[in-house]
Amino acid sequence: MTALARIGLAAYRWAGLIGYPLAGVALRARAARGKEDPSRRLERVGYAAAARPHGPLVWLHAASVGEMMAVSALMRELNRADIRVLLTTGTVTSADIAGKRLQNEVIHQFAPVDLCPAVRRFLDYWQPDVAISVESEIWPTTLMELHNRQIPQILVNARLSDRSYARWMRHPALAQALFSKLALVVAQSDMDGERFRDLGAWPVTVSGNIKVDTDAPPCDPAVLTAYERQIGHRKTWAAISTADSEEKIAAMVHRALKASMGQLSIVVPRHPERCDEIEAMMTAQGLTVARRSRNDAITPETDILLGDSIGEMGLYLRLTEIAFVGRSLYQGGGGGNPMEPAVLGCAVLSGPHVENFRESYQRLVRSGGARMVRDAEMLAKGVHFLMNNHLARHKMADAGMETVQQMRGALTATLKALEPYTNPLTVKARLEPRAAAGE
Template sequence: MSALARIALTAYRWAGVVLFPCAGILLAVRASKGKEDRSRRMERLGHAAANRPHGPLIWVHAASVGEMGAVTALMREFRRAGIHVLLTTGTVTSAEIAANRLRDEVIHQYVPIDALPAVRRFLDYWQPDLAITVDSEIWPATLQSLHDRRIPQILVNARLSDRSFARWQNHAKVASSLFSKLAMVIAKSDLDGERFRDLGAWPVTVSGNIKVDTDAPSVDMELLGQYQRQIGHRKTWAAISTADGEENVAAMVHRALKAHMGQLSIVVPRHPQRADEIEAMMVQQGLTVARRSRNDEITAETDVFLGDSIGEMGLYLRLTEIAFVGRSLVQGAGGGNPMEPAVLGCAVLSGPHVENFRESYQRLVRHGSARVVRDAETLAKAVHFLMNNPLARHKMGDAGIAAVQDMRGALSITLKALEPYTNPLTVKARLEPKAAAGE
């Protein structure tokens, strides 16, 4: 490690120690804004709110909902091997989904803030045998603490966006110092693998995107039938995972097509807590809105079905065959995950800004299952075309299912790469109950 990198990382760690007494105030402010769980914010300071089970334990960190969904199947494989799983996330929404979707399969805690007192308290209590981080979450104090304790940390489904890679390149010596402490990086694309190697990570392997190996999002069939009856024979399209500004685009598309299509528009914002302002904007434009959170009925007069609930993407996507994936018309947002609509046979539309899912979109476009639009006008034209051309719509949907099938296999590659670290834990899990019985 260079002297400059050592000074920078030491300053970062000591800043965390010095400012740690203020962390409680910051968390309280965030809780007042709904960004922290008020009743569980002590977990963010490293305090445990659950018992540490006896036996081997893998700590899996998934920053938010998308990352958690990507590694759900991976965590279940660990559990089948008898290894306990501690899942940490950083958002209130992800905690709610973990409680609903994973129940007693894993132990959920909020991730401790990256300050030495919190990290030390967390690791002293949980004592994980292995730490697995999803995507690109790198926290210097946590990584150093794991390294000091000889707890391997591995990145899975790892990616580096254009912006993140450029930022790390500007601090190459610090990056090399940090990334070299990782036990392994399992990247989701060749480009991501190359970037991690350039920044000092080793060994690096490429698995593909494990989000492709996840099951299609589940649905309450009774609820689905209820909404299908309410919608009747109306044509539908959906704008999902939308960022601020894209709901207005969806409203513009709806108004452009309404006179001669009479369609129902389904809008699912990435952050459901924005639903009040989204509804107000749409009502101001003369649109009638039904909200899922209020259990509003969809009537013939309803213009927009606002999907402001958590964990029900499977419902919204099964109500349509056309899905615009948001965070893609806003520069810098990175794009949304197109795999959920593709696996359900939806024709996929997207804006051009999809750097976080570049390879997935390239594969879908090559298969003919996704199209790129530039703005509200081209989106309206694409939606209009697909609504009026069932043959083209179904061809895109079938191509999406085929593309997803071709891209599967990342989960098995990831599990194989992890075997040097997980196999000893599997053996330990099998032997420990016998040892305990003989005591």
């Protein structure tokens, strides 16, 4: 480690120690804005709210809902290998979904803030055998504490956006000091793998995107049937994972097509807490909005179904065959996951800014399962074309589903890469009960 990197990490650590007394104030402010669960705030400073199970334990951190669901199959495989999983997440939404879908498979806690007292308290209590993070979670204090305790930290489904890679490359000594501490990186693509190697990670292997191996998002069949009955024969399209100005664009598309198509537009924002302002914006344009959270009925006069519920993407995508994936029409958005709509038989449309899912979109576009649009006008034309062309729509959908099948295998590759770390834990877990029984 160079002197410059050592100074930088020391400054980060000392800043955290000095700022730690203010962590409680910051967490209370976030809780007031709905960003934290007030009843579980102490977890964020390392205090445990559950008992540590006996035997080997893997700490798996997934910052958001998408990352958590991407590794749900990995968590199940660890359980099958008799390894207990401590799952940490960083958002209230992800905690809610973990409680509903994974409560019998993992122990869930909120991730500790990256401050020395919180991280040390967390590690002292949980004492994980291995720490696994998902995609691009690099926290300097946590990484250094794990390294000092000789706990391997592994990054799976790892990726680096163009922006993150450029930012790290501006500080190569610091990057080398941190990324070299990773025991293993399992990257999504060859490009991601090369980027991690550039930053000092080793060893690095490539698995593909584990999100492709995730099961199709579920839904309640009774709710689906009720909505299908209410929609009737109306044509539909969906704008999912939208952000910033994309809800306004969805409203523009709806208004442009309404006279000729009479369609229902389904809008699912990435952040449901924004739905009050989104509804106000759409209502001001003369649109009639039904909200899922209110269980509003869809009538012939309903223009927009606003998907403001948590964990129901499977419902919204099953109500349509055309899906525009958001966070993609503005610079720096990074794009959303196109595999969820593709696996459910939707023709996929997206804006051009999809660097977070570059390889997935390249494969889908090449196969004909997705099309890229530049702006609102091009999106409206694309939706209009697909609504009016049954064969073209189904050809895109079939191509998308076939592409998903061809891209599967990342979970198997990830499990294979993890074997040097997980196999000893499985052996330990299976021997310990016998030892306890005196065998």
